[in-house]
Amino acid sequence: MTNSSKVDSSDKSDSAPLATEKLGEEKTERREIKGGIPYTVAPGVLKKALESIIVAERPDKFGANYMATILKLTGGAAKAVPPFLKKMQFIGADGTPTLLYSRFKTDGGRSQAAYDGLKNAFGELFRRNEYIHRSDENGVKDTIVEITGLKKNDPIVRLMYLSFDAVRSFVSGEVSKQPEMIKQEPEFEGAIEKTETKKPGADLGIGLSYQINIVLPETENIAVFNAIFKSLRDNLLR
Incomplete structure (x- = not known):
């Protein structure tokens, strides 16, 4: 039994060809x-x-x-x-x-x-x-x-x-109607590393700039990523 919306091993397209039952x-x-x-x-x-x-x-x-x-x-x-x-x-x-x-x-x-x-x-x-x-x-x-x-x-x-x-059958309780767009696992390891660098002329009081390298841990718990980026937003990006 096949038709345009049947999911089979061919998975060719989402078009709607004629089907025979x-x-x-x-x-x-x-x-x-x-x-x-x-x-x-x-x-x-x-x-x-x-x-x-x-x-x-x-x-x-x-x-x-x-x-x-x-x-x-x-x-x-x-x-x-x-x-x-x-x-x-x-x-x-x-x-x-x-x-x-x-x-x-x-x-x-x-x-x-x-x-x-x-x-x-x-x-x-x-x-x-x-x-x-x-x-x-x-x-x-x-x-x-x-x-x-x-x-x-x-x-x-x-x-x-x-x-x-x-x-x-796997949906239970409240869910968000705005799914996140991230589809792939991040390919990063380790923790957040923060380095401070001086621009040329910093000794003359011109100012400082910061280079932040974010190395995310390999985890399936989205709460970890949420906590990391919330901390960055609250403490460093203001």
């Missing part, structure tokens, strides 16, 4: 599904992958070998996981985990990261209702029907909802 032994006519809403035919595998990401070691690249060996996800259904994570912006085009992926692994950042990933993948739903992540099943399906024009009992509407709900 097969229900039992009977093929239906080709049709175009509007809205670009992503879905996978195995939402349970997507949810299992997200659960496994939380406890597994973060890879340099998220690919088939990592899924099969570390996450224990194999078969055709598993092939749809990386393209879906790309739509969530959990991994980059080359499979490299983003900062959003790292935040999802943390207890404190998981809910916000899941919300941001949900909004990245299902942006059209959020454009119709900014509180769609709080809607019940009937409300989400109604929005999907409104966007796609499909019948509410269409199997694809169900798959779109279940894919949405697989990600939404």
Whole structure:
């Protein structure tokens, strides 16, 4: 079962080509599904992958070998996981985990990261209702029907909802509706280093200038970065 918004291993584009469905032994006519809403035919595998990401070691690249060996996800259904994570912006085009992926692994950042990933993948739903992540099943399906024009009992509407709900299940409590734009982990180590240099003529009372080298620690805790930059703003940048 394929269509323009189905997430499969090809991950070629977000365009809306015509799609063919097969229900039992009977093929239906080709049709175009509007809205670009992503879905996978195995939402349970997507949810299992997200659960496994939380406890597994973060890879340099998220690919088939990592899924099969570390996450224990194999078969055709598993092939749809990386393209879906790309739509969530959990991994980059080359499979490299983003900062959003790292935040999802943390207890404190998981809910916000899941919300941001949900909004990245299902942006059209959020454009119709900014509180769609709080809607019940009937409300989400109604929005999907409104966007796609499909019948509410269409199997694809169900798959779109279940894919949405697989990600939404990790959102809890209050979340910010303005996600941070940083996508990649900083490639810095160590601590903040401050050096003082004098400009030519400083001995004549011309003045001083400061060169501040910021070397950020490698951490998945966004609170550390927030504290560092807040301290810089409060103490040095005034």
